[in-house]
Amino acid sequence: MLNAQNPLVIKTVGSTDTEPAETSVPMPQTRRWNGKYFYTSKGAATGSINLSVTDGTAAGTQKIFTFTKAVGSSIVSVGVYAPAQNFMYLGVVSTFPFAGGSTPQQYDLWKSDGTTAGTVLIKSFSTTTAGQVLFHSSGYANGYTNLSVMGDMMIFRGYEAATGTEIWKTDGTTAGTTVLKDINAGTNGTAPWHFGKAGGKMVFSSNTGLWATDGTEAGTQLIKAFDGFSVGSYIAEGGNNFRNKYFFYAGTPADGIEPWVTDGTAAGTKMLKDCNPGTASGLPFATTARNSTYFIATEDYAYFPTIKFDATGVSTGSGFRLWRTDGTEAGTIALSDVDSSSTAPLTAAGRHNLYMLLVDPASGFGGRTFPFISNGTVAGTRRVNKSNASAGNLIAYKDAGWFSAPTGEVTSTNQYDNEWARTDGTLANTGKAFDIYPGQATVGPVTYYSSGLPYQPFELNGYMYFFGKNSTATHLFRYNGDFTYNGSQTGGRWRDSANWNSMLPPGITDTVYVNTGTANALNVDGQKAYAGLLQMQAGTTINFTNATDSLFVNNTLSTASNNNFTGNGVLVLKNISNESVQLSNGFTANNMSIQSNSNLQNGTVTINGQLNLGNDAKLLLNSNNIVLAGNTSTATGNPTSYIVTNGTGKLTVQNMGTGARATVVNFPIGTANHYNPVQFTNTGTADNFSIRVQPTINGAYTGENASGNPYFAGAVDATWFITEETAGGSNASINLQWNTAQELLGFDRNQSRLGHYTGGNWTMGTAGAATGSNPYTYTGTGITSFSPFGIFNSNAALPIYSIRLSVSRTNSNNRCSWNIVATDADKMELQKSTDAIHFTSFNNQSFTAMGSYDDASPSNIGKTYYRIKLTTKNGQASFSNIVWIDNRQANGIVVYPTRFTSSFTVQNNQTETLQLQVFTSDGKQVHQQKILQGTTIINLSPLPQGNYLYSLTNGQEKVATGKLVKQ
DSSP states (O other), X not given: OOOBOOOEEEEEOTTSTTSBSOSOOSOGGGGEETTEEEEEESOSOTTOEEEEEEOSSSXXXXXXXXXXXXXXXXXXXXXXXXXXXXXXXXXXXXXXXXXXXXXXXXXXXXXXXXXXXXXXEEEEOOOEETTOOSSOXXXXXXXXXXXXXXXXXXXXXXXXXXXXXXXXEEOSSSTTOEEEEOSSTTTTOOOOXXXXXXXXXXXXXXXXXXXXXXXXXXXXXXXXXXXXXXXXXXXOTTGGGGGGOEEEEEEETTTEEEEEEESSSSTXXXXXXXXXXXXSOOOOSOTTOOOTTTTEEOSSOEEEEEOOBOTTSOBOXXXXXXXXXXXXXXXXXXXXXXOOXXXXXXXXXXXXXXXXXXXXXXXXXTSEEEEEEEOSSSTTOEEOOOOEETOEEEEEETTEEEEEEEOSOOBTTEEOOEEEEEESSSSTTOEEEEOSSOOEEEETTEEEEOOOOOEEEEEETTEEXXXXXXXXXXXXEEEOOOEEBOOOSTTOBTTOGXXXXXXXXXXXXXXXXXXXXXXXXXXXXXXXXXXXXXXXXXXXXXXXXXXXXXXXXXXXXXXXXXXXXXXXXXXXXXXXXXXXEEEOSOEEEEEEEEOSOEEEOSSEEEEEEEEEEOTTOOEEOTTOEEEXXXXXXXXXXXXXBOEEOOSSOOEEEEEESBTSBOSOEEEOEEOSSOBOOEEEEEOSBOEEEEEEEESOOBSOEETTEEOSOBOOBSBBSOEEXXXXXXXXXXXXXXXXXXXXXXXXXXXXXXXXXXXXXXXTEEEEOOOBOOEESSSEEEEEEEEOSOSEEEEESSSSOOOEEEEEEEEEEETTEEEEEEEEEEXXXXXXXXXXXXXXXXXXXXXXXXXXXXXXXXXXXXXXXXXXXXXXXXEOTTOOEEEOOOEXXXXXXXXXXXXXXXXXXXXXXEEEOSSSOXXXXXXXXXXXXXXXXXEOSEEEEEEOTTSOSEEEEEEEEOSSSEEEEXXXXXX
């Protein structure tokens, strides 16, 4: 990453009463209120401290108050910043000289509206010994921050000599600052700790367990005791209120200390997950430690660590195991083991990414640090292998990690400088961002680099602010983080920092804007380029100067009309977290590589050169198109990386035929579950051809819309729609590919025929053997017109509209009843089986649309399965649904048809009520319904097409299971 211009100096604060008194602030975002940032500053008399605020302007950066030490004390500090609705709560601490084996402290509660007049003392508490901290909620060891604020009411830990340390509340007035509940009557107190929110209540831990309160004494109740184990609820900024639940660590004798969750009720308080099964603790560090990693949250997940342990639960060394949770046990997963010497890494949460600065265990504690990123997925959780000495001041801004870091190596002749570094989680975009204090000086044999020493970063009103110095003084700086291309540099190179309002090139998480009317065209030249969301206005172009240049888009490519990617470089769609890249509209590119699942939402993408799909990635077209333009453009895919024609969208290849593309052209297309490419050759007049494939085959079509019933047998369950732009003059060879799983009942691949739907009927080609071994292919030649194509066995289709078979018990027989709607049917056979796999015929007869037959010799050892085989005069067969009856019971259950378009039927011949559950093929439940005695129609029209499983239970055991296919 190249260095950029310096951020904007807002105000010189060095040697003034607005210069910060702290160089490191653990949770700066909690110091914001009403568009202002609160901080302590220098310039006060010894033992006192100034309170300053800034609104991001020079005039709005000012000292507003001086906190003076309590009588006899020696140090004063602000230990708590807690923003309420109408003011900021402040916890001010005065420390007295060491005496009698302890260090007494005076705690005062203040509020401020950011003005001198509005900074008011609420209450002074009794002097207490160090360790009896007030106002404590959670966070870093020295970053006490109370998060238990609703409106102007704050719940906190307070101390008075008469009550000891107890739970208090305040409304911002002296009269309204009282003990909320004297949990442990007398002077011993109850040591409330770790405040948060859940289910509209505020929760906190104490030495008796977990409590919840609505702000009243009567509404302050113990919701969970922990059998003598202390509760450790180590919650960092934001994590405690993730999805209105409160996360904490707690211990039981049976499970050890593990992560827990509560919704503010006793019933809703439970162990989140037994991360380290057995009595071994999952807590990574000492139970008294506080750590910013504990339950810090992004918009998507809350993160927490446990120890690293092996299969037996034994710790495997230093560092920790990082987990994430969505608030459920199933959504709580281990992401990665983290090797680090630091037990309290700096951590910052962006919108979707978690960043940490970790000490490299090879360098020891206090040694070199490295960034670590997670987006909540295993694939998106990784160490960035670029270390820096003593990095710090971490903040997440615009979903990238920013931190101060020295660069270079310390040697006897070289001293590094300390400036802002940035990471988006990629090695290429991790490094020094800009140099606020450039320059160097050589003194004897040693070269000293000037250091800006940036510190105390915070985000306010969309900007990142921080303090640092240049050659003149210490300043408040502002950085805009606006990755809009301005084209200010001749040549318009992406890698030139001055071409971006952000003053550095974008990273893989940044939102990039390319606007109409920019002075110079944007060129990717000599270096990889990155964008999280790339938004291009109408008529804008990005050019690749060299064939080796590339632009990686991580999340979204948002284009308008007439957008082009020119040059011989490559536009790469690759999400760093294995999520889908969204294409909002069409565009033109010479070369594009699909490396992550991508979704074309609108328009047409035109490729002039090469379209390559790899890395198990699929491009979903929906109702949109891909066009391979010219005479030489190509598309390459494989069985796991291809174009999914999941809607009406097609892959179009131009100029196929004599004088243009006269050789075989590959169409790497498929359905959501199967790769069904087409090898296409046209030796006739050159034309443009478009192809898509859908996952079913039907008896009739109106245009490209199915108007007949689906086939159940004797065919491959797929239809290829092939069209030419100008009718006539073509002479094509078509090679279609399919998988074994797409072959319907009774399909004989040695009698394969290419079917062509034309003139209102399926016309079959000559029978022949398919080639290959899963996948299989079959070729048809001499084709001069185009419409739906498929693979069949028979020279004549059997239009089957429905075959419904049911079975019931009649006296000692199994009665099979059917209702069939079909044309051209000739014979029918009743078949039965004891395993639903191997069937034998027991009744052959001429076709009858309705009827029944009594099987007098069913299996008497369990279930008997039945089906109907229906054939035409030329031998094409179709099969009914399979039904069964258990002859050990008095009644049976029938589910039909198992292939359906919107609904199917359950015939419950038992007296008891059953429970129906429908699942996707990967086990996700999508429907549940009670089945009373008799006939129940199950409407699944809202579900997408695909394969499903059903299960019927009677409350004690499964009585029926099977497969369903929604077409």
